[in-house]
Amino acid sequence: MISPERLDVLQTQWVRFVGGLGVEPANAYPVFDRLVAAHSEPHRHYHTLEHVAEVLKVVGRLAKFADDPVAVQLASWFHDAVYDPKARDNESRSAEMARAALQEMGIDREAEWVADLIRATANHRSLDDADTDVLLDADLAILGAGEARYLRYAEAIRREYAFVPDDDYRKGRAAVLEKFLARDRIYRTDVMHLEAEAPARQNLRAEIERLK
DSSP states (O other): OOOHHHHHHHHHHHHHHHHTTTOOHHHHHHHHHHHHHHHTOTTOSSSSHHHHHHHHHHHHHHGGGOSOHHHHHHHHHHTTSSOOTTOSOHHHHHHHHHHHHHHHTTOHHHHHHHHHHHHGGGTTOOOSSHHHHHHHHHHTGGGGSOHHHHHHHHHHHHHHTTTSOHHHHHHHHHHHHHHHHTSSOSOOSHHHHHHHHHHHHHHHHHHHHHHO
């Protein structure tokens, strides 16, 4: 649960950001309210506004490596706007929500690219361009977090999949984590590879051991 103070900061950040793209506050607030409502659904424990805030923080650090940092930041706000652990089309539906909201606010130029970036988070495979590299690295930054934060993340994911029996969850979750470990690089940007690759692999191996 995000604190009221942090929510106020996010709201100010959103209004200021889209204001720089020509959006009046009166048009920015309703979209922000919809984002808050979406990320506050009771079945969410990790894919919340806290996650959005963490992704935005990393995107801010990596913005200089993006070709279109505005699109990457917009995609960060919307990439988990639709999240149902039982569904397989969350990313495509989030992309459509983003495109509609951006067009509603008159940010037409970015709408299609933002939607494409969000779709790329479905399998966390880059489109071999700088923008998706930045977005995906920010989305996966949690894997390289400190031990306490990583444990809280892993526990939150389990809560989101509470409907899955323990044995099935352990097998499925371990398989997902092992796919990340099998990659040559988890992080595409050099700075994230340097800073987070080793701790991410350590966290993943530790969680796999706990799952087994």
